[in-house]
Amino acid sequence: AQTVTQSQPEMSVQEAETVTLSCTYDTSENNYYLFWYKQPPSRQMILVIRQEAYKQQNATENRFSVNFQKAAKSFSLKISDSQLGDTAMYFCAFMKHKNDYKLSFGAGTTVTVRA
Template identity: 85%
Template sequence: AQTVTQSQPEMSVQEAETVTLSCTYDTSESDYYLFWYKQPPSRQMILVIRQEAYKQQNATENRFSVNFQKAAKSFSLKISDSQLGDAAMYFCAYSKETSGSRLTFGEGTQLTVNP
């Protein structure tokens, strides 16, 4: 079974600084998808960024980028120019390509942004 591990239960960053959240996963598949979801105090799950395993280029979305290392099964999220609104729980998630897109989530990293 696939597993997703987030080894940092909590992280903090100063406003305007950069922070990196770590995620590792275990799979025997060659084609799959990785996601970072954000969950603010409102509880709403919001997609931050998505990476296809067959793409070598790292995904970017404005201030958010990933470092995808397929051989190492590592998928970290970098947040640049951190803003107060980035404070949230961040979840890394994995999906096989052919499984009806069932997501397997990590346990989350609580990010605090200090003014």
């Protein structure tokens, strides 16, 4: 299995502030796919953002953006203007190529947004 590492088990951020979650991965593939999933207390897994390795431009989705550093095998998630509803566990996930479909997940980072 591919190795995906999230080195921050927990993070806390004040409402309206910015928080950045780190993710590193190990692969010898070139055209792979990276994802951030959110799991709120409801337990439902929700896709936040995705990045295709062959695209140099960093993906953005509203208040969520990534910093994809292919050479460093790093894929961090930035949450801007944090809201109470962002409180959740966040998982970084890796798919090694387009015909693989399987995801390898990191251990997760619990984000708590404080009012």
